[in-house]
Amino acid sequence: MxxxxxxxxxxxxxxxxxxxxxxxxxxxxxxxxxxxxxxxRPKALMLSGLAGCSGLDVASLIKKMKLDVDDFTIDIDANLTEEHPKYYDKVSMNFHFYGDNLNEKKLQKTVDLSIDKYCGVMEMFRRFADVEVNIFFNE
The missing domain is CATH 2.20.25 (N-terminal domain of TfIIb)
Known part of the structure; x- marks a missing residue:
């Protein structure tokens, strides 16, 4: 394609x-x-692309699984190398779920499916960066 x-x-x-x-x-x-x-900025746009790719997957899975989630955000912290060409060598991706009735096990599954199976941008990032994913549940 x-x-x-x-x-x-x-x-x-x-x-x-x-x-x-x-x-x-x-x-x-x-x-x-x-x-x-x-x-x-081009490099920051790459991080937005990563968050957007995974976010779309997770939002779709939340809907399919009929999960009760009031809101979620994805925060990314990334380390840019010092020497040219500068690139992200370490990326920390933090999912924050908000709601009164969060199903933590199923939400973990939505993130796992995104980062391990569906999100092509994540796969691209893995080619050049050490990517850490964290999930936070806020009730």
Whole structure:
């Protein structure tokens, strides 16, 4: 399955990128790197992609399993190497589930299925980073 993304330079350090969903996003460097901070940073966007990929899996599984979850968030902390090319070598992915009637065993299963079977972005990250996944239940 081919995927196409088109990214256009808008001048300075700013770009506009389209994707198959038809939505555009802007990419820009921070002021410390000659940009104006008017868009996403590429490496941080990778972490958002990881959280979004797994989050979509988990949300779908919560619905299929008819689990009672009020809310959930995914926080990611990542370590960027010091030398060029800089990349993430360690990633900590933290799932936080909120609700009064959380089924911890089934929620653990939703995360496990995502990170071990469904999330292709996770598989890509595993090729270059040590990825740790933690789950927190907040009732």
């Amino acid at each position: 081919a995927v196409q993304v088109s990214t256009k330079w808008l001048g300075d350090m700013r770009f506009e990128s389209t994707n198959p969903s038809g939505h555009d996003l802007f990419i820009d460097a921070g002021e410390e790197n000659g940009g104006k901070g008017e868009g996403y």
